[in-house]
Amino acid sequence: MHYRTDYCAAQLNEAPQVLHIGDLRLHYQAYACRSHDTRPPVLLLGGAFQSFRSFAAEVSELLGEHPVILLDLPSQGGNLQLVPDLSLEQLADLIAAFAEELNLPPLMPIGLSYGSALAALFAARHPERCARVLLAGITAFGRPGARLLLQEGLALLAEGRCEAFAHGALTGLLNPLRLEQTGVAPVFRKALLRQIQRLSAADIERYRQNSQRLLDFQGFHAHPSCPTLVLAGEYDHFTQPWEHAHFAAACAQASCALIHNADHLAQFEQRDACASLYNPFLRGDALPSRSPGSSLLSNPQLLHLEKRHEPRLPPSQRQARLQHAEGGEWAVEISELGFFGGLLQADLPAIRGTRGWQLRCKDLPAQPLLPLRQDQNGLAFVFPHSDQQASKALESQFQPQQALPTAACA
Structure with missing residues (x-):
């Protein structure tokens, strides 16, 4: 050499x-x-x-x-x-x-x-x-939530929704609830967002292939x-x-x-x-x-770190509506809500497919969500943060940060 x-x-x-x-x-x-x-x-x-x-x-x-x-x-x-x-x-x-x-x-x-x-x-x-x-x-x-978010990102790119993809990807890279602690300057955050928004067709294909490698x-x-x-x-x-x-x-x-x-x-x-x-x-x-x-x-x-990464607290308004783009609306009760996801209770049919779902809560814009797990404890979900305005409104509900609970994350 x-x-x-x-x-x-x-x-x-x-x-x-x-x-x-x-x-x-x-x-x-x-x-x-x-x-x-x-x-x-x-x-x-x-x-x-x-x-x-x-x-x-x-x-x-x-x-x-x-x-x-x-x-x-x-x-x-x-x-x-x-x-x-x-x-x-x-x-x-x-x-x-x-x-x-x-x-x-x-x-x-x-x-x-x-x-x-x-x-x-x-x-x-x-x-x-x-x-x-x-x-x-x-x-x-192997974490199901991370895999689900990668898959959603690929789906958004396949649909040509580069703005939605960019906002979700940026939220994964820069935790918006911790910008003050991490010292990320607004100018850096905007520059990175623009970089992701302006990916060329060749860049998108490379990202797709690399993400698929991770999923495979x-x-x-x-x-x-x-x-x-x-x-x-x-x-x-x-x-x-x-x-x-x-x-x-x-x-x-x-x-x-x-x-x-x-x-x-x-x-x-x-x-x-x-x-x-x-x-x-x-x-x-x-x-x-x-x-x-x-x-x-x-x-x-090493094997005993807390797995819950954010507060999941009972919201002030538990009653909400769960909607699907192809029809169907259910009354739900939110038992836990965090910036990155939550848990709700409802008499729901077996969930098939993860796309097209929205959570409608009082005083918040409709939040896109991805169902993660449905069992006797309820429906666990993650937010893809693909809607910038909805994400920003949700973020405002979790400032300042509160101490993490002791329960392990789903």
């Missing part, structure tokens, strides 16, 4: 190097302090809506101690090649093929969101090629055996802290750090807190139980 030694952030906008493996194209940039550096390189793998430019600060922070490689696999980042037939596992195997082709020493991937799944699978499937791995936004993609993924049959650090934003609703902790508990040598005042974009919202853990972990230093902006979970805590 020949590394560039003249790194500056502007170079992340330049055309990448391209490695051809069969018909597949892998885009990368590689930097180090020396052009020929035999130390294990850090490999940066981004998530949806991210590009090499997203990692300007990380590259600067890491280059003092490690070579750094930024990699876009097909359909990731700036790599526009579509690979609808490749699974997550096959894409993770491409990382190993990349390392073999360039004769790299064992890698140290940092995977964020979608990139965390690829990094974790690479570490688990190719342990000889992975020295250690750092993951943020990782789950086994059957779970981790093996977990990383190398040293592993999992970073969880304490207010992350899309990939919740307890899911990060469960993943860490399944790894052979994992630690899980809770990043305070952060949600799914922890590495950008609380950059200093995350960065303070990067180099110590990559060096192999013992991590402190507490450091500025984060707390390390103890091993006994």
